[in-house]
Amino acid sequence: MAQEADHPSGADGPHGADGRARARIDAALDERRRSFLRMVSHELRTPLNSILGFSEILTSELYGPLGTPQYKEYAEIIHGSGQKLLKLVNQVLEIARLEGNTIDFDVGPESLDAALDDVLMALNTELETRSVRVNVTDRGQLPAVTADGRGLRSVLTQLIHNAIVFSPEGGEVTVTAEPHGGDVDIVIRDHGDGIDPDDLGRLMAPFEQGENALTRKGEGAGLGLPIADLTCTAMGGRLRLTSAPGQGMTATARLAAAR
Incomplete structure (x- = not known):
């Protein structure tokens, strides 16, 4: 006669109720991490892109001379600093994605x-x-x-x-x-x-x-x-x-x- 398993029907295990619940929780957390990173990426990059864009306009004097030479020098400093900050933001977000396993690689x-x-x-x-x-x-x-x-x-x-x-x-x-x-x-x-x-x-x-x-x-x-x-x-x-x-x-x- 076949012996019944000791654990009741629907018991714990990687494919049981608890396993499915754990999988749903993990999926939800993963999606929250992805949403957070998308939000942070947008909120940080958008103003930085504005800083870079407008400082480029000032540096090139697109709409006419700035007047005092120092203004152009300051615009160049703003642009260079913005580029460094954008690079840092991109790297921090990359580290967060890699450590959180939220990057989907197509190998x-x-x-x-x-x-x-x-x-x-x-x-x-x-x-x-x-x-x-x-x-x-x-x-x-x-x-x-x-x-x-x-x-x-x-x-x-x-x-x-x-x-x-x-x-x-x-x-x-x-x-x-x-x-x-x-x-x-x-x-x-x-x-x-x-x-x-x-x-x-x-x-x-x-x-x-x-x-x-x-x-x-x-x-x-x-x-x-x-x-x-x-x-x-x-x-x-x-x-x-x-x-x-x-x-x-x-x-x-x-x-x-x-x-």
């Missing part, structure tokens, strides 16, 4: 060559300002990876920008893509001052500005590397940093090779 085959072309074009101003060269080994013949297109570009942007900032003026950043079993290691090396290996873990924490040359050297809130790390993880990969004083830093983003 599939992605061309590393195409992604790097887009990223290097976007970073052209920074490259020219610091006279830094980016040397991509085997450019045009890089392997494809399994990733979200936007997420891949975000990782590459954060890591290459970080390498540019901490490279010596006139220096070089190298980018290689190395097969590793069923994965691809995207390796980005700079030749800056480097950092003590014991401090590397702290650089993955949001807003971390450790007491060392690497984090004191440039502006920013310390969000680039955490964004790259969380994005790699969300796409099924991982990010690893290696460095030593006087030997620059190497960031290795490992993603699955395209199937």
Whole structure:
């Protein structure tokens, strides 16, 4: 004779009443997080876009000269400050989405060559300002990876920008893509001052500005590397940093090779 289960009908369990209730609660919380982030994004970006737009009009003297030269200088300062603030807002919202798992990644085959072309074009101003060269080994013949297109570009942007900032003026950043079993290691090396290996873990924490040359050297809130790390993880990969004083830093983003 078949034995009856000890728990009553409709009992707890991952597929029971409690499990379904938990799933509904989680879904509701997830939607509330998404709604909150949409609201914050709109309420912060809308006035910032106005500040940027009107300061551009003043700087270009679109409707006539401003008069006293200082006014144009002040408008340029307002515009530059607005750009920095907008970048910070975007990064904070990105961290919140990644930590709250509210970003829906569409993972599939992605061309590393195409992604790097887009990223290097976007970073052209920074490259020219610091006279830094980016040397991509085997450019045009890089392997494809399994990733979200936007997420891949975000990782590459954060890591290459970080390498540019901490490279010596006139220096070089190298980018290689190395097969590793069923994965691809995207390796980005700079030749800056480097950092003590014991401090590397702290650089993955949001807003971390450790007491060392690497984090004191440039502006920013310390969000680039955490964004790259969380994005790699969300796409099924991982990010690893290696460095030593006087030997620059190497960031290795490992993603699955395209199937």
